[in-house]
Amino acid sequence: MTKTAEETDIRFGVLGPLTVSAGDGSPVALRGNRLPALLTELLFHANRPVPVRRLVEVLWGDTPPKSYASNLHTYVSRLRDRGIPIDLVTGGYRITVDVADLDLLTFHAEVDAGRRAARDGDHALAARHFRQALEQWRSPELCAMDQPHLELEAIRLETERITVVEEWVDAELAAGRATEVLGRLDALVRQYPLRERFAAQFMRALADAGRRAEALEVYQRARAALVDQLGIEPGAQLRRAHDEILNGQ
Structure with a gap:
């Protein structure tokens, strides 16, 4: 063998x-x-x-x-x-x-460990596992992008990577590290203006850092992008974040 x-x-x-x-x-x-x-x-x-x-x-x-x-x-x-x-x-x-021995397997193993830790309520450990998973990505240009037979796999993996970024942010926020992720969230919201979860996370991080007015501005920008580009109003998650911050929750 x-x-x-x-x-x-x-x-x-x-x-x-x-x-x-x-x-x-x-x-x-x-x-x-x-x-x-x-x-x-x-x-x-x-x-x-x-x-x-x-x-x-x-x-x-x-x-x-x-x-x-x-x-x-x-x-x-x-x-x-x-x-x-x-x-x-x-x-x-x-x-x-x-x-x-394979970054793809390591990525999935760390994601699974992060999700288990999040379910157990250990948000700091979850964030660490999610960070280790994301560190496996050396470039957004996957080798699969040069291989037509793996095109759909590359799209699926990129979607999964973004979801893991969102889960990492949730873990960091739950662990009380809003200030540490503000810069990254600012960049993510600019890169993905139609991704409502990033906008909601950015709003919560700003509010946790005592920057409530800026958090509400993020909502207005996100709503404008959704209406202008997709013709839709914000979904439940983004509206809930807005209402909670507006009401001082």
């Missing part, structure tokens, strides 16, 4: 440009287009079998060569020659990676 990434000391990064690093930190070279495409597909489904038909589609689309099976085996062998742990399983291939 092929060794795991942990046993071969290989590290992978997909939350940003694709990186493959040996134990000493030196990069592992992947020439051409097909080796990166094959590896990213396996990494985005790490520790799960990927059917041969899917890998063939990734590499050749609707026009695979007659020798696709042997060609696929050749590409897998080239990855294995670089120490990358890929197993042949029933009907396909699987890369076996420890959570600590």
Whole structure:
């Protein structure tokens, strides 16, 4: 059986440009287009079998060569020659990676830990786990953006990242650290003017910092953006934040 990434000391990064690093930190070279495409597909489904038909589609689309099976085996062998742990399983291939060896797995593990801590009421611990999850993202330009076969996965992951940012802010606010997140929230509201949760969080952080008038101004700007760009009034969450601050709650 092929060794795991942990046993071969290989590290992978997909939350940003694709990186493959040996134990000493030196990069592992992947020439051409097909080796990166094959590896990213396996990494985005790490520790799960990927059917041969899917890998063939990734590499050749609707026009695979007659020798696709042997060609696929050749590409897998080239990855294995670089120490990358890929197993042949029933009907396909699987890369076996420890959570600590792939940033995507680390991201999900830290998010899960953060959500457990939030449910338990340990908001400081939740915030720490969410920060560690977000630190896995080296760039908003995922390696999947260079791989058409992963386009939908890239969109889904970016949506998940933004949700985790919101959960991190909630944890920080619940832990009493409104002042510490004001600068980040200001930037987030400017970057995502139609994201009502960010606006509501910014309003609460400003109010907690004693800046009630500024919090109400944030509401007016958010409402104007929603009306002008989408033709809708603010939703319940943003209205509730406005009413609570207006009433001094």
